[in-house]
Amino acid sequence: MVLAATLLAMVLGAWMVSAGYHSSYTAADRASFDPGDLTLRGVIVTQLLVGALGVLTVTGEYTSGLIRTTFIATPQRGQVLAMKALIFTTVVGVWCTGLSFVAFFVGRSFLTAPVPPVGLGDPGVPTAVFGGGLYLAGVGLFGMFLGALLRRTAAALAALVGVMMVLPVVLALLPGNTGALVSEYSPAGAGFQIWHLVHSGHSLGAWPGFALFTAYAAATAAAAFFTIRRRDV
Amino acid sequence: MSSSASLATLPPPARTVSRTRRARAVLAAEWIKLRSLRSLPVTLVVAAVFCVGLAALVCSDYAGHWKDVSAADRNTFDPLTVNFGFLRIGVLFFGVLGALVVTSEYGNGLIRTTFAATPQRGLVLAAKAALLGALALPASSVVCFAAFFVGQGLLSGHVPTVHIGDPGVLGHLLGAVAYLTATGLCGVFLGVLARGTAVAMTSVFALFLMLPVTVDELPHTALWRYTVPYLPSNLGETVWHSHTTGLLTAGPAWALLVLWPAGLGTLAALWLRHHDA
């Protein structure tokens, strides 16, 4: 269900964003032309769906009380969480990488002249398209660890949306350097770099940005592993 | 623990009652439930602090960095738009609050008890919506007016400001209040349609945050012109006065802003009538 919704969001995103772009394309756009951002814009909505899925993977068990049965069956709670993360990353990562490719090709087919042609062989493009899938899997994992940390669906979902989706909007409202600087090192600002091709002055670049994003998720994971062991179920 | 003694204490109810008497009873019941939700005042206070705080942060940032703002940006600078930027986030609090009023009954099965006590489900929905509206209206008024006065206060002396008496300003303030209240009502009805907290919250975030971020800045193709300006977030932008181009004019935007909760409410009422609780 959720995976089907992600397919819809990604493909619709690629279509809505890319279709018609050629009609408004001007010479000034050439400098900032970013086929990654255009074809993969669906990532913005999809990250919400994947993140919610990650949150629910853990909090769903807390709500239903199933988590007790799970921890009785496997008292090594860290291992339970690690296995969940592994399975989640595999399934969601593979699916979202596939989606990312589909969105890229769908979007590309709408980018007709005068928009310069773009192909998978162009520099940076493979990184961006794989990066779309990686980023989505990362947001899902982030949601999952927040779920393990906070245990309640509403709280974990609010925290994930707050950090990944609200913070960028807040920072965009600020005119001074503070906003741009915080944005550069915020989880979303850093993570976004991998599926974009154009990196402005205030950005870390594809892989350094993604590394920082991963570090945020890893820190949340460490906190989750630490508390899940010590806390009563 | 015998129950026979209680037989006499309860007068037999009137079999025929006026619709207003029935509606008053449901309203009273829903009010008791609403005021005994402890998360409600907490959420409202957090929302107010966040919104006014964000408006203050943005305005003081503008006041402090005015010398860095480019001449082009100075020309398009609108003190009201900058002041009300918080609405893009503040709206989420109201939407989620509305959703939680409903989904707090679905998660634990309380909704069955509620509908067993009042099988007139449309009445229950109307009562919930009316109470949320009655709560969101003053709450959003306090938030918007406080944010306005704090924000303009911080801007004044450094950058251009507006006064509440200036033409159109009060209208946009009321527009901001209406937008937040309408979103709260949309949240209630999305809560009914989604039934679960997770799905309801995700729908609110998708409709009011992610979708606008994705589509607002796209080229204005025919597809864009027939869809994007009609999103509730963009109707809101029109009534609280942003400078996104290509949006509707104020009159139709106000009307459609009312139509969104009305439409979702109709869907929710139909859903309740035809589905098992």
Add this chain to the structure above:
Amino acid sequence: MIEAKALTKRYGGKTAVDGIDFQVRPGSVTGFLGPNGAGKSTTMRMILGLDLPTAGTVTVDGRDYRGKVWPLHDVGALLDARAVHPGRSAYNHLHSLAAANGIGRARVDVVLEQVGLTSVAHKRVGGFSLGMAQRLGIAGVLLGNPGTMLFDEPVNGLDPDGILWIRTLMRSLAAEGRTVLVSSHLMSEMALTADHLLVIGRGRLLADTPLSELIARHSAERVEVRAADPRRLTADLRAVGARVAVESDGTLAVTGMGSVGIGELAAARGHVLHQLHDVTASLEQAYFRLTGESVEYRTPVSALEAGPTSKAVPKPEAVSA
């Protein structure tokens, strides 16, 4: 009085309730008995207008539940004791229900007193034990002083005191002339509580009879006899057509002849009897005979006969630390 006519509920392709007809009459406790998944809860939800029947009708006092203006004055129901908001107090929970049906605050205090929750009335329901939550649910049933009451598995999770309390309460409510329908999958509980039984299996009504009649009809009654000379008595009984089985301790299990007949025969032939005892089948046996065909999730016999599971399941190797 609850009346169902050809009541049917289908979810997708699965039929949960399959065209059942029944009446639940006032003045007695009617047990609604059936295995898990038989359609008891679905039927109760349809009585309360929560689920809409796919076909057929069900009415309470001749009216559709959804047409009732103040339903709690007619019908009280306990479906799920945990269906409360954990952050709300018991008092506020009941107060909102009362307000929805035009019932005054004073009545809330009365029912809280009645179920013994007065001292915790203003505590969060989230901290209640299951027994306390059941009592709160029952307070909700009593709130409108209704003539019809529905209880779905009310003794689940209760301690012996609580079970006794509910049983006594239900019997006294019925004795006041109310219609009481109580569902359970526990036959032993029904045997002690119900006067009348509706037995349901796989969505179909298997029996609609007084409890005693059900047991009588579905039990193979026999008489246990112990005599000074069992061998001679066996011969005499068989001579008049009775079937006799001799058990290992010498007790005779006689079928095809009542205890009166056996006693008279023994007196006429000069037998010394040590014991003459009618054995009636338990409700358990009658019930299994009825539902034997309709249990949805039956444990395969072979699985039970496979022996201790420790032998069947190989132990995984210990993880070397």
